[in-house]
Amino acid sequence: MINAHQLLAKRFAHPRYLAVIRALSTQVNHLARYQKMNWETFLSTGRGSDNLFRSIDTNHTDNITPSELHVFLDSVGHKGVHPRAFKMLNELAHDHNLSRKEFKSWLVLATNFQQEQESQYALSYERHPHTGQRKPQLDEDNFHTWNEHTMSQAVRKMQYAVRGQVVMRADELKAEGKDILYTNIGNPQAVGQSPITYYRQVMALCDLPEEDGVDHPNVYEMFPADVVNRALEFRKTIGPAGTGAYTGSQGILQFRHDVADFITERDGHPAYAGNIFLTNGASSAIELVLTSIISSELDGIMIPIPQYPIYSALIAKLAGRQVGYFLDENSNWAATESELTQRLQEAQANGIDVKALAIINPGNPTGQVYSREDLEVICKFCSDNGIVLLADEVYQRNVYSPSKSFLSAKKVALETPGCEYLQLVSFHSTSKGVIGECGRRGGYMELHNIDKTVQAQLYKLASSGLCSNVPGQITTSLMVKPPKRGDVSYDRFQKEENNIFNGMKNRAKALVESLNKVDGISCNPAEGAMYAFPSIELPPKAIAAADEQHVSPDTLYALSLLEETGICVVPASGFGQKEGRFGFRTTFLPPDDKMLSAVDKFKSHHENFCAKYS
Numbered sequence: 001m002i003n004a005h006q007l008l009a010k011r012f013a014h015p016r017y018l019a020v021i022r023a024l025s026t027q028v029n030h031l032a033r034y035q036k037m038n039w040e041t042f043l044s045t046g047r048g049s050d051n052l053f054r055s056i057d058t059n060h061t062d063n064i065t066p067s068e069l070h071v072f073l074d075s076v077g078h079k080g081v082h083p084r085a086f087k088m089l090n091e092l093a094h095d096h097n098l099s100r101k102e103f104k105s106w107l108v109l110a111t112n113f114q115q116e117q118e119s120q121y122a123l124s125y126e127r128h129p130h131t132g133q134r135k136p137q138l139d140e141d142n143f144h145t146w147n148e149h150t151m152s153q154a155v156r157k158m159q160y161a162v163r164g165q166v167v168m169r170a171d172e173l174k175a176e177g178k179d180i181l182y183t184n185i186g187n188p189q190a191v192g193q194s195p196i197t198y199y200r201q202v203m204a205l206c207d208l209p210e211e212d213g214v215d216h217p218n219v220y221e222m223f224p225a226d227v228v229n230r231a232l233e234f235r236k237t238i239g240p241a242g243t244g245a246y247t248g249s250q251g252i253l254q255f256r257h258d259v260a261d262f263i264t265e266r267d268g269h270p271a272y273a274g275n276i277f278l279t280n281g282a283s284s285a286i287e288l289v290l291t292s293i294i295s296s297e298l299d300g301i302m303i304p305i306p307q308y309p310i311y312s313a314l315i316a317k318l319a320g321r322q323v324g325y326f327l328d329e330n331s332n333w334a335a336t337e338s339e340l341t342q343r344l345q346e347a348q349a350n351g352i353d354v355k356a357l358a359i360i361n362p363g364n365p366t367g368q369v370y371s372r373e374d375l376e377v378i379c380k381f382c383s384d385n386g387i388v389l390l391a392d393e394v395y396q397r398n399v400y401s402p403s404k405s406f407l408s409a410k411k412v413a414l415e416t417p418g419c420e421y422l423q424l425v426s427f428h429s430t431s432k433g434v435i436g437e438c439g440r441r442g443g444y445m446e447l448h449n450i451d452k453t454v455q456a457q458l459y460k461l462a463s464s465g466l467c468s469n470v471p472g473q474i475t476t477s478l479m480v481k482p483p484k485r486g487d488v489s490y491d492r493f494q495k496e497e498n499n500i501f502n503g504m505k506n507r508a509k510a511l512v513e514s515l516n517k518v519d520g521i522s523c524n525p526a527e528g529a530m531y532a533f534p535s536i537e538l539p540p541k542a543i544a545a546a547d548e549q550h551v552s553p554d555t556l557y558a559l560s561l562l563e564e565t566g567i568c569v570v571p572a573s574g575f576g577q578k579e580g581r582f583g584f585r586t587t588f589l590p591p592d593d594k595m596l597s598a599v600d601k602f603k604s605h606h607e608n609f610c611a612k613y614s
């Protein structure tokens with residue numbers, strides 16, 4: 001197909017028309033850029049279909065003519081959807097003008113997002129709990145006014161790989177009786193990690209009615225004295241209404257003081273309870289912040305690629321713009337200054353206003369622990385460009401490499417000249433570390449140098465959810481203020497913590513070492529967090545087979561690993577990665593006996609898979 005420029009040049013080849021051609025081609029360039037921008041907005045947010053339609057309908061006839069369509073197709077190339085969808089659009093517009101409705105229906109079809117296919121898949125395997133029969137599908141009739149066309153396209157667009165297609169297949173196999181090793185999610189207690197006794201004892205005494213707990217005549221025989229005292233302290237702080245009543249929107253003040261003291265001691269710089277929000281895990285804090293930042297379809301959030309998919313999912317849901325910056329696998333997943341600058345400039349050239357940048361340190365899925373120099377680069381970049389830094393530090397306690405230690409972004413910002421005004425929000429959680437209480441949904445965020453009005457609005461937003469759950473708030477206080485040396489529970493607590501921590505540390509090392517021994521698999525060290533993120537070399541025939549099945553090559557690989565060995569990992573494409581890279585993410589959370597035998601299975605499966613597609 002000849003493009004719009006060639007068309008113009010052909011038609012107006014005479015020198016007399018040169019000036020006209022120049023003017024027209026400038027217009028065409030503008031038009032192409034405008035259409036491309038609208039197209040990308042739709043692809044990344046699921047919104048703006050009317051804007052897109054208007055930008056194609058240059059004659060303002062409320063129809064798209066075949067020639068308007070060709071200009072549009074030229075300007076967007078084949079970006080974002082399967083080439084077959086563009087072919088279909090061409091065919092649709094072949095002999096008539098496309099109405100707005102037809103165009104929108106095509107958009108829904110063409111962007112049939114992967115996640116949606118996955119959830120249809122989920123529906124299709126649901127069975128009746130007693131008869132075992134597959135549940136009947138609803139008729140495809142027209143009574144639903146709330147349907148795929150009218151529902152939030154932003155939600156359709158949202159993807160969350162950690163619980164995606166491979167996990168659904170794993171659940172199905174498990175229901176059929178197969179042994180599955182779930183290494184897809186950082187959910188330690190789901191795969192055998194025991195809760196730490198001290199935390200659970202205090203929580204129990206906070207929840208139990210007084211007469212059955214703290215005031216029971218035998219309480220000091222059932223619980224260590226420091227546990228009872230801590231629970232009494234908590235009960236006093238929470239007040240007579242107890243754990244079943246709402247608290248203030250930001251969380252109980254004393255718990256926020258506990259968090260502030262923890263941060264002050266960790267960083268050697270003061271923190272203030274007024275700047276702490278207690279939240280339902282880090283997830284809800286991240287959502288509060290992104291909701292308050294994104295105000296238009298052209299607001300950009302820079303996120304690492306690979307990333308933990310809550311960021312891409314929320315940006316899609318909130319209809320903002322994801323601006324990915326690639327972590328450099330060859331430099332242990334560093335975020336380099338040149339990469340950050342290049343991506344910012346590209347985004348700005350596309351009219352995107354980059355408002356915030358997220359880092360994950362220690363990294364998920366990548367496992368790196370940033371050095372002071374790494375963090376200085378990031379803090380300076382954000383500070384110089386007026387970008388709010390979102391520091392996801394939920395794995396701060398999970399550092400295994402003897403040569404590394406966790407440094408918070410706040411500490412580094414405060415100790416780096418030129419970063420005095422860095423706007424920063426940091427996140428922490430009770431789900432990770434050695435505490436691993438994912439189900440308690442505890443966590444906090446700390447605001448640093450954040451505008452007072454924004455802070456007040458964040459407070460209002462938190463108030464609309466009333467408060468974070470109280471057991472989560474208690475867990476957060478316990479995490480930041482564990483028993484001290486000399487307390488009755490201290491020795492047992494230490495022993496349990498050390499067991500968990502050393503187990504993770506040893507498995508991290510063993511897993512990465514064995515993965516690196518397999519021909520065709522290579523993996524950076526898991527210095528921290530809970531994951532190994534190897535890259536794998538795949539035979540061209542496997543890539544072609546995946547293409548035929550409309551799945552990513554690493555999904556094909558992960559499904560094959562699951563079927564053959566029962567190990568459930570997440571395809572690396574779910575976290576984003578460089579074009580042409582393939583891989584997967586696995587946790588090292590299951591206990592030694594299971595994890596170490598899994599290591600051999602990774603090897604045998606890889607060999608079998610490569611042989612099958614050689």
Ligand SMILES: Cc1ncc(COP(=O)(O)O)c(C=O)c1O
Pocket residue numbers: 186280281282283284308310360364392394428429430431438442443
């Ligand atoms: C990097 C990162 N941030 C945030 C979260 C959210 O954790 P939660 O909401 O349980 O605190 C996770 C969970 O895996 C994570 O890996």
